[in-house]
Amino acid sequence: MALSSRDVFWKKHDGDNSARTFEPIGKGFENITFTDEKKRAIYKTEKEISSGAGGDYLTAKKTDENGETTRCMVKVFHYMKLANNKMEDGDAMLARATREKDLSQLIHRRRPKDNPCTGAMLCVEHLFQDKMHVILVFPTFAHVISLHTFIKNMLTAAWTATAAFVEDYGETQRYVVFNVIKLAAMLAKVLTRMNAFGIFHGDISPKNILLSMRAEHYTGSLKVPRYFVKHMTKTLELPFSVDDVLEVRVINFQSSCLKGAESTSTSTSTSSTARDVLACDFSGHDYPKGGLYRDPFIDTAVADLKKTDAFRQFDSATQEGVLEGYWTRAEVYSFAKIFYVLFDPSALDTDFTKTKSLPNLNPKFTFLISQWMNKENTARSDFGRIGVHVGDAVKELQTQWQERST
Numbered sequence: 001m002a003l004s005s006r007d008v009f010w011k012k013h014d015g016d017n018s019a020r021t022f023e024p025i026g027k028g029f030e031n032i033t034f035t036d037e038k039k040r041a042i043y044k045t046e047k048e049i050s051s052g053a054g055g056d057y058l059t060a061k062k063t064d065e066n067g068e069t070t071r072c073m074v075k076v077f078h079y080m081k082l083a084n085n086k087m088e089d090g091d092a093m094l095a096r097a098t099r100e101k102d103l104s105q106l107i108h109r110r111r112p113k114d115n116p117c118t119g120a121m122l123c124v125e126h127l128f129q130d131k132m133h134v135i136l137v138f139p140t141f142a143h144v145i146s147l148h149t150f151i152k153n154m155l156t157a158a159w160t161a162t163a164a165f166v167e168d169y170g171e172t173q174r175y176v177v178f179n180v181i182k183l184a185a186m187l188a189k190v191l192t193r194m195n196a197f198g199i200f201h202g203d204i205s206p207k208n209i210l211l212s213m214r215a216e217h218y219t220g221s222l223k224v225p226r227y228f229v230k231h232m233t234k235t236l237e238l239p240f241s242v243d244d245v246l247e248v249r250v251i252n253f254q255s256s257c258l259k260g261a262e263s264t265s266t267s268t269s270t271s272s273t274a275r276d277v278l279a280c281d282f283s284g285h286d287y288p289k290g291g292l293y294r295d296p297f298i299d300t301a302v303a304d305l306k307k308t309d310a311f312r313q314f315d316s317a318t319q320e321g322v323l324e325g326y327w328t329r330a331e332v333y334s335f336a337k338i339f340y341v342l343f344d345p346s347a348l349d350t351d352f353t354k355t356k357s358l359p360n361l362n363p364k365f366t367f368l369i370s371q372w373m374n375k376e377n378t379a380r381s382d383f384g385r386i387g388v389h390v391g392d393a394v395k396e397l398q399t400q401w402q403e404r405s406t
Contacts, residue, residue, distance in 0.1 A: 029056050029076040034128055034135060040065035043137065045074055050146040050207050053291075054080055054096060054254055057210075059144060060137075073122065073138040075100075075251075090134075096254040097134045101127045103253050103278055106261055107197070116197050120190045122210065122249045141249065143213040147187075147338070148206035148348065155180070156345040159360065173360055178397045180342045185390040186248045191335055192383040194250065198259030200280055200327050202288025203252060204334035206341065206348065212247040255288040257281075259324065282323035283316070287330050292351050295333035301377040302326055329380040336372030336380075339365075365393070 032045045045058040055077040063069050077097055079087045104123035107115050117123035126137040162173040187209065194201065201208070257280035287298045302323065305311050311319060341347050343361045355373065357366055368389055372380050381389070 029058060032076065032133075034133070036126070036128065043072070043074065045076070049073070049144050049210065050148065050251070052207055052252060054078055054252070057146075057251060062137075071140045071142055072125075073141050073144065075136040075138070077134040077136075093134050094129060097127055097129075097136055099278065100124055100136060100253045100256075103199075103256060103258060103261075106258055106278060107199075111197075116194050116199060119247065120193045120250065121199075121253070122251045141210065141212055141247075143246075144210050145213055146207055147209035147211060147248075150211055151206055151341060151345050151348050155342065159345065174397070177343075177360060177362075178394070181390060181393050181397065183245060183248075184339050184342060185387070185394050186245065187338065188335065188383065188387045188390050190248050190250060191331065192387050195328055195331065195383050198280070199253075200257050200259070200288065201250060201253065201331065202255045202257075203290030203294065204250070204331055204338070205291055205293035206338060208250060208252040209338075210249045210251055211245050212249070214244040214246055255290070257288065280324075280327070282320050282327060287327050290334070292349070293334045293337050295330035295377075296353060297333075297375050297377065298326065298330040325382075326377050328382060329377050332372050332380050332383060332386065335383075335386065336369050339372075340369050362393075 028048070030045055030048055033042060035042050042063045043060050044063075045060045047059045048056055049059060050057045055075045057073060057075050060072050060074045061069055062072050075097075077093050079093055080096075082088055101124040104117060104121075104125075107117055107121075107123065122138050122141060124136050125139055128135045128137070158176050158179075159173075162176050191204065258278050259280045261279040287295070287302070305322070305326065311322065314322065337352075340355050340361075343358050344356075353373070353375075355366070355369055357363075361369075368381075372386065374380050
């Protein structure tokens, strides 16, 4: 069905007034075809990658007017249930999508080159809308799997497989540990880039992290290199190696904010009102609401801080800086939960605030994770120090195994 600008939920985006059509031809949001008639491109959704309360991410195929096809990612938005158990309306759903698109535009505008949209975030290219659908289109991101799926399927299988070999072939599990820490290091690097740029996500979780996998091992398994298992006499197949992970990207910025967004120079396509909405108001607003991996202590910590005489005596700029630090350490809490779940996949979908000692988790990291998840916000590390800790662990394990292989 073609829509015109007279339709009640129709909004103009990308400076494009052309009609667009949406044709649902399958279950859920897989196999939906939508067309940008002005650009004469046809999109067809394929495989669901990640699903959340606000929308589903899927791979898609784009066919242009010359018949050439390219790959892309799309997000199809859901109507969300509100606090009063009512459903949001079309304008509210569109506002969430518009916020995410405007954030991508501001990031590009602030620093056209070397910004987090390259290698850290999955940023929006286009927004489409009709009466029933709001869809965001993202750049090509091939062979994608969500971190949630990776942990639930691949990583759980890896720990289970190696557990049976630990007694006789203890080095096998060390190989999984090495890969897990390398993956954590990649994620820490991505989150550090976002934080340094002034982006506060608010809902860092395994479902909001995508991995781009090497094509030849996208669905297959990988043998454990004998380099790491010198004394093994059997072949053990593992479902992954972090060497197969080419990129880590964070998604779902519908609740995120950008420090200094209100002062970012931009084109008329992003209004001053939109920039104000995207700006992180550390003193006036709460830390963005998230799910299971959100810091459960941040709201109380900030409320208690604002009651102190010392905080009240600060000027407004100093107060903003202090609160920014609290928000940063709230993101650290989310990272720490993910780090722990990499070693204990059984905790993936549980709402835990305390960790337990694990046989496959070095006591050093047991201590660090408990510090990063400390109830006291100011007792946590920042992303810079976390990156150093995790990076040093990768180098240490690499050195140990090199020594064993000689």
